[in-house]
Amino acid sequence: MVIFDLLGRKWAMGIIWHLNNGPSTFRALQAYCENISPTTLNKRIKELSNAHLIMKTLDGYALTEQGKELFNLISPLGKWAKTWAKKITI
Template sequence: MNKSNDNEEILCPCLVAQRLMQGKWAIIIMYYLSNGPIRFNELQRQMPKMTHATLSNQLKQLESEGLIIRTEYAQIPPKVEYKLSDIGKEFQPVLDSINLWGQKYIEYMKCK
């Protein structure tokens, strides 16, 4: 892609949002974090069929994008929590819309 196309992509809000939500698990992780801070193992228990490495990589990606915050507590055993950042919290209306649409789609498919 040439430089001008890169700049156009940066200016397109839909492409920016799509890039930030890349990864199979990004939206569901954001959904679980929207309920408040959660520890890694607790989050992993809620995720369907996700390996430790996959969750770790997805959390690192979301953290590097500024959507979540990782807090490590100096204690034994170590405690690490994840929560939505302020800009991550701004994604809540989108999560609510996805959830509502998903419920409608499930009902739609029951009637087919």
């Protein structure tokens, strides 16, 4: 249940999703997350880092091996959600 609590927090999954494309700076993450406040972004980064899902690198923040494994597990859910969303909006 702990992982669901963490992933259910605002922008947590979005950060993981974005970092799957490669390392990203704080500013790039903030731009990706549109209207996220710097305080909230800092908090999510700290939480995801403490959970060993992301890490600070020379190029910015990146997924750890565990973070990549998690992304691979939730990626099919994202694909399913896109199909589901099309069906319920018709």
